[in-house]
Amino acid sequence: MPSALPSSRTRWWSLAILGLTQLMVVLDGTIVAIALPAAQADLGMADGQRQWVVTAYAVSFSALLLLGGRIADFWGRKRAFMVGMVGFGVASAWGGLAQSGGELIAARGLQGVFAALLAPSALAMVSVLFPSGRDRNVAFAVFGIIAGTGAAFGFLLGGALTQYADWRWCLLVNLVFVVAGLIGGKVLLVESKAEGDTRYDIVGTVIVALSLGALIYGFARAEHGWDEPETWGFLAVGAGLMGVFVWWQSRTSHPLLPLRVVRDRVRGGAFLLQAMVGVVMVGAMLYLTFHFQIVLGMSPLMAGFGNVAMTVVIMATAPISTTLFTTFGPRVVLTVGPLLAAAGLFFLSGITAEGSYWSEVLPGLVVMGLGFSLIFVPVQNLALSGVDAHDAGVASAMANASMHVGGSIAVAVFTALYSSAMADALAQGTERLPALAGAYGDVLFAAAWAMILGAATSFVLFRGSKPEVPESVDAVATAR
CATH class of the missing domain: 4.10.860 (DNA Excision Repair, Uvrb; Chain A)
Known part of the structure; x- marks a missing residue:
């Protein structure tokens, strides 16, 4: 760790740069999803190949996150951040210029490799810059809100770029983030690294x-x-x-992953809950976006706006959710949150080809937003609560990896579920659009049960009430 913390002003400007990085990494998991129909048509990809544009990023990201966290800890968090930024920019440029489906998938995989270096170094630097107290809570609230809204922002930005520019700009836009991150990182960020054993x-x-x-x-x-x-x-x-x-x-x-990091009941529960969130945010929302464009006939931009309702609810209710968390503790809030998200998904699973967005989609997204608001603000702080400075990077990596592993597996499982449901419906003589809506509904129904599992995980592992909330999150309500 640095011998002394930077000035308060420098720390908050540093948080802005690190938050921008977190936004780029999170939205890159979804920004390409809304452009997939256009990219698939342009590059001549089959449906089975299409899913790997999303999965290649998630797989390489989650597979290398733990190593990326250790590199950040041992090599230097600022250094890892800067190298990750450059590599991510190069991979994004390659993907934006891809001339075949295989080339696009390879570029997405390379993006995931460098994101695995970026994400844990950014989150670890937040943990080091804000070691305790009210400032730490505000910093993690910012990261929690970004994690909760970044995916939906990716859908919106991807829709706008696909409709008014070209699907390729869903990748090339990362260069703007990269330039800002490199300049801000060079000027503002301070180096920190773990001491002692630094073998990989x-x-x-x-x-x-x-x-x-x-x-x-x-x-x-x-x-x-x-x-x-x-x-x-x-x-x-x-x-x-x-x-x-x-x-x-x-x-x-x-x-690579000291078992002491995951053996803690509260921290382990947070990791498991994040995996369930990844099932929905990476896996299920992909198919809801397909429903918007293919079944409801929305333009890419309107499909992006279709997800905004959940984002607005998350941002509007985040301060209330934080107050509820500090009042009732993790067991109550992180059990109720997944149950609300599940209720919204159960509602969405009833989508039809004849229904409208306003009656069959919007109410479910609003309820989901209420549920995820209760999850996103506290869960990242809990995931890093009580972690020794030596393990800050690997704990940050585990927090990110949990969500992306859950999302990667969900995309694969949901693709199989969708294909089976679609084949059965067509074999029974169902027309294409109703068959698609039914298959997408089956995916959303399965995602609802993942959130039920998340609620059960919280109820069992977060067995205390307010006294079990880590001291570092206890004052967050006063920071709002």
Whole structure:
């Protein structure tokens, strides 16, 4: 850590730069999603290839986040941030100029590699710059709101760029963020790094990357049928390798993910809840966007606006949600939040080809916004509560990885679910648009059950009430 914290003014300007980075990383998970129909047509991609434009980013990001967090801790968080910015810009330019589906997928994968360096270094620097007290709560509230609204902002920005410019600008726009981040980072950010043991766990990195790759590919293969031996073979290999990874982390002297980071009940609960959030924000919202454009016939821009209702609700109710959190504690708030989100998803699962946005979509998005508002503000702070400075980067990486692993698996599973439902409906003589609406509804119904699981996780693991809230979040209401 730096020997002394920067001035208050410098710290808040630094937060602005780090928040901008967080926005870029989060919205890049969704900004391309709304451009997929246009990109698919332009590059001649099949439906099965289309999902990998989203999945390639999420897989490489989540597979390398833990290593990225350790690099940030050991090599230097500012240095990792700057290198990540440059690499992310290069990958974005490549994707924006791609001439084939394979090239676009490769560029998205490279984006994920450098995002895995950027995201944990940014969040770790926030943790270091704001070590405790009211300022820390405000800083994490900012990051929580960005995480909660960035995905929807990605849909809106992607819609505007696709409609009025070209789908390629959904990638090229990152260069604006990159230039701002490099200039601001050079001028404002201060270096910090962990002391002591700084050896990298390369073996652990390879194991966890192979494990996640096998799991996600296995779920993606389920599109061809759950009875395929290849599907279950990859799933079994992925699960087995994950077990090997946990065993290795308990044996090696320099683990990629020190088990002390995830063994804490509150912190572990926060990681699991973030995975469930990723199922919805990365997986389910992708198919709701398809419904807007393909079934309801919305333009890309109007499809982007279609998601804004949830964002507005999250931002409007965030101060109230923070007050409720400090009053009632994590168990109540982080159980009620997922239940509200699930209620909104259950409502959305009833979408039809003949229905309207106003009657079949908007009410569900409003309820979802209320639910996610209760989740986003506290969950990142809880995920980093009580973490030693030596582990700030890897804990930040785990917080990000949880959401993106959940989202990566969800995209693969939901694609299989959608394909199966669509095939069954068409075989029964259902017309194409009603069949699509029904298949998308099945995806949203499954996502609702993921949020029910998130509520159960919170209820079981956050067993205390207000006394269990970490001291660092206890004063957040007064900062509002």
